[in-house]
Amino acid sequence: MKALYPEKRLVNASMGARVVAELRMRIITKAIKDETVLTENQLAKEFQVSRSPIREALRTLTTENLVRPERMGVVVVGISEKDIEEIYDIRLMVESFVFERLLHKDNGKLVGELEKLIEMMKIAVKYKDIDEFSFLDLEFHETIIRSIDHRYISMLWSNIKPVMECLILLSMRYRLEENDKDFERVIANHELIMESIENKDTDLINQAFYKNFNDVQNKVEKIWSNEEMMKIARESIEFK
Amino acid sequence: MKALYPEKRLVNASMGARVVAELRMRIITKAIKDETVLTENQLAKEFQVSRSPIREALRTLTTENLVRPERMGVVVVGISEKDIEEIYDIRLMVESFVFERLLHKDNGKLVGELEKLIEMMKIAVKYKDIDEFSFLDLEFHETIIRSIDHRYISMLWSNIKPVMECLILLSMRYRLEENDKDFERVIANHELIMESIENKDTDLINQAFYKNFNDVQNKVEKIWSNEEMMKIARESIEFK
DNA sequence: AGATGAATACTTGTATACAAGTATCCTAAC
C-alpha cells in the first residue's frame, strides 16, 4: 500500500516518526477501523522494525487521543464527526483568543509573512501540488497563532496540529477530485483573514472566521459521513 | 532527597511514570535550573534505572513543553511567571467554554458530584492533608470540564493538567506554612462555583471565576517571584 | 601559542533479550 502521508515530509524522520505518521493517517481515514486492538509485536512485524519505534509511535498516538491504552495493546479510538466538530471548537476558541491579542499588537511583520504564504499557496495550486497547498494552509494559521508569543497557546496548537494536518490533507485531496475551483475560494478566505489582521477589523475577522470555518468544517464533515468520499480522499492521486 | 511528588499517588506507577513525576516537580520548583542540559545516560545513572524509563519520561516532558529536545540531551525550559499567567489564560478560556455549554445542559448529577468533592476537601483540611486537598481541588475542576462530554476539551485539559497539578501542590503546601485560613476562602470559592452551576447564574459564574483565578494566580505568581518562598514550597512538610 | 587531525568519549535510535503478568488453549476429570 502506498504511504498515506507524504514521503517528502519524512526525509530526516526517525523510524518512530515515520510509523506514527503512517498509523495516524490510517486511523483517521479508518483504514484501521475504530475499536481495533493493536499490539506492539503485531505492528513491529507489520512495519518490519523492532518494538522500540513502535512504542514511541503508540505513546504519541495515545497523547493525541487517537488510541486508548489497555492492559494489553491499544484500542483505536479514531475520529468521528462529533470529534471533528470539537476540533473546530478548539480551533475557533484558540484563534479567537489569538485575534483578540492581535488587536493590541503591531502586525507589520506578521502580515508580510502571511502575504508570502498566500503567494506560495497560489503557486501550489497552479502546479496542482495539493499536499504542499495543505501544508501551507496549516503554516498560515500556525504563523498567526505563534505570532502572539504565547507559549501555552502554541503548545495547545501543537497538540491538535497532527490530526488537523491529516484532516486538511485528506479534505484537500478530496477537493481536487471533486471541484478544484474550491481552492480559489480557500485562498480568498485567507486573503480576507490577512486583511482583517492588517486592518485590525473585528467585524472582518469574524466574517473571515465564519467563511473559513463554515467552508472547511462542512467539507471535512461531508467526507467523514460518506464511506465512498472517505475512500476517494484516502486514495486520491498526489500530483508531483 | 525526599521525593517532591506524593508517593501515595504513584503506588502502581511504572518506573517511567515515577521518573517523570519526580523530574516534573524538580523542573517546576527549579531544583533543576532552567537551561540545564539533561541526557538519558546521566539521568539513568542518577535514578539507577536503564535508559528505557528515562526515554519515556523525557518524551512526556517534551510534550508538556517543560524540556526542549536538542541533538544531544534535552534543555530544561521550565516555568516562568509569564508561563503561569499563560496557563491561567488557557484555564480561563477552557472553563469559560465549559460554563457556556453548562448553561444548556442538565446539571443535577454534576452538582451532586461537586458537593461530594467539597465535603472531602473540608475533611482534608481538618486533617491537614494538604496534598490530598490539592488533588481534590484539581478533581473538582476536572469533573466540571469532563461533564460536557467534549473529548478535545478534555484532551486539552489533560495536556496542561500535570503542570497545573504541580503548581497547585506547591502553592497549597506554601499556604499551609504561611496562612492556613486561606483554605476556608478556597472552599468558599468552590461552593460559589458549584452554586453558580446549579443556578445557571452567568453573573455568579463570572464572579466565582474572578475570585478563584485572582486568588490562585496571585498566590502562585508570588511564590515564583521569590526564591525563599520557592524553597519553602519545595521543602514544606507533608502532614499524613 | 594556535591549528589540525586522530583518538576517545559521549550522545541517541534501534535491536534484542528477559521477567512478570495476562489471556487462550487443551486435556483430564466429572
Added chain:
DNA sequence: GTTAGGATACTTGTATACAAGTATTCATCT
C-alpha cells in the same frame, strides 16, 4: 457437555548491546 487446572502463547516494562553520529580531548606540527 461442562468445568477446572496446567501448559502455552501472548502482552508490556525494562535491561542491555550495538551502530551511527557528534562533541571533546590530546598530541603533534607550525
